[in-house]
Amino acid sequence: MAAPIVRGWRLLASVAVAGLVLSADGSWAAAPDGPRVLRAVAAPTHELNPSRRVVLPGGAVVQHYQQRVGGRPVLGAEVVTDRPSGAPARLVADTTRSRIEAPESAEMSRERAVGVAESSVDLRALRDPTSARLAIQPGDGGRLVWQVLVPAARPLGDFEVLVDATTGAVVARNDLLRNFRIGTAKLYRVNPIVQHRGGRRLWSDHHDRDTPLLRQLRRRVVLPNLKSGQRCLRGRWVHALRGRAEKETCKPNLHWNQVTRSDNRFEALMAYYQINRSQRYIQSLGFSESNPSPNGIADRVQRAVADAYRLDNSAYSPFSQTITYGTGGVDDAEDGDVIVHEYAHAMQDSQSPAFGHSTRNQLIGLAEGSADYWAAVMSWLARHTTNEDAVCIFDWDATTYGKFYPRVRSAISGRRCGRRADGTRTLDEARAHCPRVLTGSRFAPDPHCVGAVWSSGLWNIRRAVVADGRGGGRRMDRIYLASQFLYTGNETFRGAANALLCVDEDLHPQGRPGDCRGDDYPVIHREMQRRGILR
Numbered sequence: 001m002a003a004p005i006v007r008g009w010r011l012l013a014s015v016a017v018a019g020l021v022l023s024a025d026g027s028w029a030a031a032p033d034g035p036r037v038l039r040a041v042a043a044p045t046h047e048l049n050p051s052r053r054v055v056l057p058g059g060a061v062v063q064h065y066q067q068r069v070g071g072r073p074v075l076g077a078e079v080v081t082d083r084p085s086g087a088p089a090r091l092v093a094d095t096t097r098s099r100i101e102a103p104e105s106a107e108m109s110r111e112r113a114v115g116v117a118e119s120s121v122d123l124r125a126l127r128d129p130t131s132a133r134l135a136i137q138p139g140d141g142g143r144l145v146w147q148v149l150v151p152a153a154r155p156l157g158d159f160e161v162l163v164d165a166t167t168g169a170v171v172a173r174n175d176l177l178r179n180f181r182i183g184t185a186k187l188y189r190v191n192p193i194v195q196h197r198g199g200r201r202l203w204s205d206h207h208d209r210d211t212p213l214l215r216q217l218r219r220r221v222v223l224p225n226l227k228s229g230q231r232c233l234r235g236r237w238v239h240a241l242r243g244r245a246e247k248e249t250c251k252p253n254l255h256w257n258q259v260t261r262s263d264n265r266f267e268a269l270m271a272y273y274q275i276n277r278s279q280r281y282i283q284s285l286g287f288s289e290s291n292p293s294p295n296g297i298a299d300r301v302q303r304a305v306a307d308a309y310r311l312d313n314s315a316y317s318p319f320s321q322t323i324t325y326g327t328g329g330v331d332d333a334e335d336g337d338v339i340v341h342e343y344a345h346a347m348q349d350s351q352s353p354a355f356g357h358s359t360r361n362q363l364i365g366l367a368e369g370s371a372d373y374w375a376a377v378m379s380w381l382a383r384h385t386t387n388e389d390a391v392c393i394f395d396w397d398a399t400t401y402g403k404f405y406p407r408v409r410s411a412i413s414g415r416r417c418g419r420r421a422d423g424t425r426t427l428d429e430a431r432a433h434c435p436r437v438l439t440g441s442r443f444a445p446d447p448h449c450v451g452a453v454w455s456s457g458l459w460n461i462r463r464a465v466v467a468d469g470r471g472g473g474r475r476m477d478r479i480y481l482a483s484q485f486l487y488t489g490n491e492t493f494r495g496a497a498n499a500l501l502c503v504d505e506d507l508h509p510q511g512r513p514g515d516c517r518g519d520d521y522p523v524i525h526r527e528m529q530r531r532g533i534l535r
Contacts, residue, residue, distance in 0.1 A: 037089045041079050043067045043096035048079055059085030062092075070102035074136045075147065075162075093293050103144035106134055106165035113146035113168070117161035120170045124154040137162060137171065145171060156229065180236060183223035183254030185269045189382040190336040191396035192217045194389045199415035203399055205330045210262045218260070221273055224280075226254060233272045235301070237279040240272040242306045267306035267333035271325065274339040275302055278378055282347075285478045297481060298350040302343065306333035312400070314338055316345035318356045329400030336382075337375040337394045337418075344371035347484070354489030361439045363491050365447035369454030370484070376421045376459055377477055387422075391459060394418025419448065421455040426532035427493060454493060457531045461500075464523045479504050479520070497528040 038045045051066040060082060067077035077096040083089035110132050118130060128151040136142045143164065150159040162172040188195055192202055195217040202213070225236040232250040233240040242249060242264050249256075249268040259265050282297050289296035303322040312328025323342045325333040332338040348367055349356030355363065372393050380390040389395075398418040425433070427450070434449035462476040483499040498516065505518035528534040 037081055037091055038065070038079065040091055041094040041096050042098045043074075043077065043079075043100070044098075047074075047100075048096070051078070061089075063089075067096040067100070069100045069136055069142065072103055072134055072136050072144070074100055074138055074142065075145075077138060093291075095293065097138045097142075100136060100138060100142040103134075103136055103142065103165075106144060106146070108146065108163065108165050108168050110146065113163040113165070114148055116163050116168055116170060117146070117148035117150055117159070120161055120173055121150055121152060121157065121159045122155065123150060123152055125152070127151045127153045134165060135162075143171070180224065181226045181228050181254060183226050183233075183251075183256065185221060185223060185256040185259060185273070186218040187221050187266070187270055187273055188217065188334070188336065188396075189219055189221065190379050190385065190389065191334065193392075193395040193399075193415050194336075194379060194382070194385060195219070197386075197389075199395070199399070202396075205334075205396075205399060208262060208327075208331060210260050215260055220257065223254070223256075223269070223272055223276070225276055233268055235272065235276060237298075237300070237302060238272045238275045238304060239301050240268040240275075240304050240306065242268040244308060246305055246308075261331075261334060264307050267325065267331050270336065271304040271306045271323075271333050271339055274336045274378070275304060275343050278340050278343055278374075281378070281381065281477075282481065285474060285481060287481060295485075296350070297484075298343070298347045300350075302346055304339075304343075307331060314342050316342050316349070318349045318353070321346065321349070330397045332397060335394060335396040337379060338397050340378045341371045341375045341393070344374035347374070347481075348487070351481075351484040352487040352489075352491075355484075355487040355491055358489045358491075359439075360490070361444045361447055362450075362493065363489075364439070365445075365450040366454055366491060366493055366496055367451070368448045369451030369458070370480075372419055372421055372451060372455035373458040373480065376455065377462075377473065380473065387463075391420055391422040392417040393421060393455075419452055419455075421452070421459045423452045423456040425453055425456075426530070427453050428532050453531055453533075454496070457527050457533070461520075461524055461527050464527070465520060468523070470520065475508075475520075479507060479524075482507065493533045497524075497533045500524050500528070 038048055041048070047067050047069055048065040049068050050063060052064040054062040063081045065079040067074040074097060079096060080093040081089045082092045114130050114132050130148060130150050132146050132148045135145055135147045137145045144166065146163040146165055148161045148163060150161060152159055157175040160174045160176055161170060163169070164171050192214055193199055196202055227234050227236070231252050231254060232248040240249060241247060249265045256265065256269055259269060279298065287295050287297045289299040305322060305324045307327050308324035309326050310328055311326040314323070314325040314332045316323045323346060325338065325342070345356065345367065348370065355367070375393050376390040379385055392415055395415045395417050398416040430450045430453045431445045434445040436443045437446045439447065458480060462473050465471070465476045466473055479500060483496065483503040486499040486503065487496065501518070501521060501524055502516040504520045504524060505516050508519035510519045511517050525534060
């Protein structure tokens with residue numbers, strides 16, 4: 001793992017923590033006031049033109065600057081500064097480009113560019129007149145384009161089309177209309193065990209048949225962010241399919257309230273609901289590809305196939321970026337813990353592909369523990385859940401464990417757990433006592449078992465941060481997510497613990513810049529030391 005300050009720099013380059021700039025000694029500090037704050041940006045200062053000024057309650061001023069070269073705007077290139085009342089201005093975001101060349105004159109007329117753009121979207125009717133302006137598309141010194149905006153009625157959309165001002169080729173086309181629909185269904189907010197507050201009368205899944213209790217435990221939920229112009233489970237962040245044939249799940253009115261667990265559409269609905277819910281929480285923590293400095297985590301349409309095969313297993317494929325859920329025992333996509341756990345692997349792959357593609361035993365244990373932590377977090381965020389609901393992972397899926405998978409100790413709520421996120425083992429104890437399984441070409445301690453040390457350590461830190469009144473679980477969840485941007489293909493438990501410390505300093509600085517001793521250093525270091533991960 002690289003030195004902590006370098007890791008912090010890498011994170012901030014991706015995550016864009018507001019109010020900090022890189023100083024000459026490699027640390028992050030508040031930017032100076034006035035025009036000097038613009039000296040740190042990529043573009044020459046003479047290319048920066050004030051474009052929007054917003055005064056916030058309390059007197060802080062947010063200023064946007066647009067990069068323009070030869071009088072033409074550079075698309076997507078702007079600077080944002082923030083000046084708190086009575087304090088110097090600071091650099092928040094910089095998406096400008098260096099070495100953009102002044103454009104030549106356009107060879108294609110505006111009228112021809114509009115015609116090309118309208119033809120490219122198969123325009124049949126307009127809502128308002130089409131507009132167009134010359135702009136510069138960054139990259140390779142910049143390309144002069146016509147930026148054509150087509151407010152179409154048929155097909156419905158706000159189409160932005162970039163037409164090369166020299167050749168007339170369409171170089172980009174996007175629909176900017178944010179027109180998502182909302183569906184409804186009656187599902188389990190996590191799973192039947194959590195909904196029932198324990199395992200009483202739920203020791204079997206009845207071979208996928210309905211029972212009065214299993215029907216009663218469903219709750220009405222909304223399915224937001226479904227794409228308009230279609231009637232299936234295709235959304236902003238999820239495309240949920242089902243079965244080996246990967247069938248769509250569709251309904252004209254998008255209301256699936258009568259679907260129960262005996263219907264295979266139920267698992268596809270669960271997959272959509274849980275993944276969409278998880279991504280919405282990630283977005284609420286400040287991670288999005290729509291940010292001025294994009295820092296999204298799996299901020300894409302995640303392909304998820306419920307009931308994909310008969311094995312009692314589920315998996316995320318980094319090659320196809322697809323999650324598949326099995327039907328062996330309890331259908332995996334009936335358990336929100338399983339759905340979210342696999343989505344967490346997609347998140348890891350999004351943040352550090354080298355980490356997501358590695359097969360090293362220690363790294364697999366770290367990945368499994370991290371995914372278990374995320375499952376616990378999403379259970380905790382569901383309505384009316386307890387700590388036991390959160391830390392008992394896969395408690396519905398685990399009702400059929402025992403024949404092929406070991407059962408985890410029972411809890412006071414009378415349920416079985418696939419794994420738990422409140423264990424007390426150290427890393428050495430786990431390596432000594434976890435069963436040895438074939439990993440790659442050799443036998444090693446089961447990484448799922450060893451990973452419980454990591455998930456339990458993270459959960460203890462989260463509980464301590466909540467108890468200290470330091471901003472609740474959201475604070476720890478943001479630290480956890482941001483730290484995964486720093487992971488490498490040779491990651492270790494110790495390196496991951498150091499990443500937590502450095503990210504905490506990036507997000508909550510305190511003391512000497514660059515020492516990875518942020519505001520939460522005592523609680524993070526104490527827990528990782530107790531686990532035998534840090535000294």
